[in-house]
Amino acid sequence: MKDLLQLLEKNHAQTIDQLSTMLDKPKEEIEAQIKQLEAEKIILKYHTIIDWEKANIDKVTAIIEVKVTPQREVGFDALAERIYRFPEVRSLYLTSGSYDLLVFIEGQSLKDVGKFVSEKLSTIDGVISTTTHFMLKNYKEAGVIIDDIEKDHRLVVTP
């Protein structure tokens, strides 16, 4: 199953035929496995990695460190939920260290993001402080190097 997940993580557009050959398993088995992985939400979604800058579509991403007071019984989870339900939040992590939550925000403009932080995020009960870092350049996304200059330098035919 790990093999299958690894192949799908790299490229989910492979056909069942191909997957079945590559993993040396019957097609029916692969098909059933994928269905099950989807049903169990082990596979959550098939995602496309886009170089938005190259597409000339403006986006502003900010990474915000958030300190919060954990709440009795629910710890960080309830607060986290209040944050991640906003569609502006792209990713949210609980971390160890000098702050608690790491929030990735995406907006159309600096103003958008600023407004979200000051009006929505900082005003949530339990949020003690926020530190906002605007992202200047994306070098690598989900394991993919954005502007990879490495080329195939091999000769056409070698022994």
Place this chain on the structure above:
Amino acid sequence: MNWSERISPIVKSVPPSGIRRFFDIAAEMDDVISLGIGEPDFVTPWHIRESCVYGLQKGYTSYTSNYGLLELRQSIAKNIQNNYHVSYNPHNEILVTVGVSEALDLAMRALLSPGDEVLIPEPCYVSYKTCVILSGGIPVPVPTTIENEFRVTPEQLEKYLTPKTKILLIGYPNNPTGAILTEKELLQIADFAKRHDLIVISDEIYAHLTYEGNHICFAGLPEMRDRTILLNGFSKAYAMTGWRLGYALSNPDFIAAMTKIHQYTMLCAPITAQVAAIEALEHGEDEMRKMMASYNCRRRLMIEGFRSMNLPCFEPKGAFYIFPSIKETGLSSMEFAEALLKAEHVALVPGNAFGDSGEGYVRCSYATSLDKLSQALERIQRFINQF
């Protein structure tokens, strides 16, 4: 000046490479998909490259001991011990060379007297026979066949044995066929070598790319360590072809003899590559396994692809080659390869480049991206449909 008159007769006797001519045609085209490349499509894993850069920053730019950096030899010894349970003394039983290529050349030069014969199962890597010829020896090809999955057997070897036979040179997993030998088969070969008191040179450069069972190291077979020259390197397993680094393991007296030649002709292998190779051996296992898993997926795709075209091919179990038969097209290997290249812009290597017994086959390397492999298979299918 008439240079060709002055070139040594031995060099003149070496036939030009069968790959070369082909290469010239392919290099002219721009949308060629090449299945003709005998090296990994991966770039060397970053941690290995990075350690080389760090080494340069720290000033590793000098010559090393003729044998190679001791730390590298220690890593090699540890690696061989862990993988195959054969022990070599890093002080006098290991020589670090400029690729397996140099190690092969040194071994031949250190062993052969004029007229000595070397048994070489065929199809085989292009350099084997030439290395023997350049050292004054006589290569004796031992043909293997698809019916026997390109394995060599003692019975076949026996047929080519003469009182002049001195060496048996084997390379499994095999380039170009992808064949491997099982332990049982290797034991029979070992028995043959012992009976006839032959030295065995075992080129195990594809050892880590074995897809079924574990690779069996020839030197690890009973009583074989002392008559074996074990060759291996970094080119294939760690995707380090351009670094030019390999090694030879053998008896101290023989390593000393090889080192004598190496010392005067090469001095030492490049230190930059040696520094990186330590990193590869010490921390490269994970990346290597990932690359191997990826080759294995592609291997299955290729087998399936050729079988569905009705081109007979046996299942290669090692290296990154597949060696289908094209006899049914009625073309020779060379004709097939040229026609395919011209019609469909797919480059592969005619089987006869690896010896006469490769005639009727073509070598396809699957060290190329999945996308390109699928496209290449489609193009080959289209080409085959004419027949």
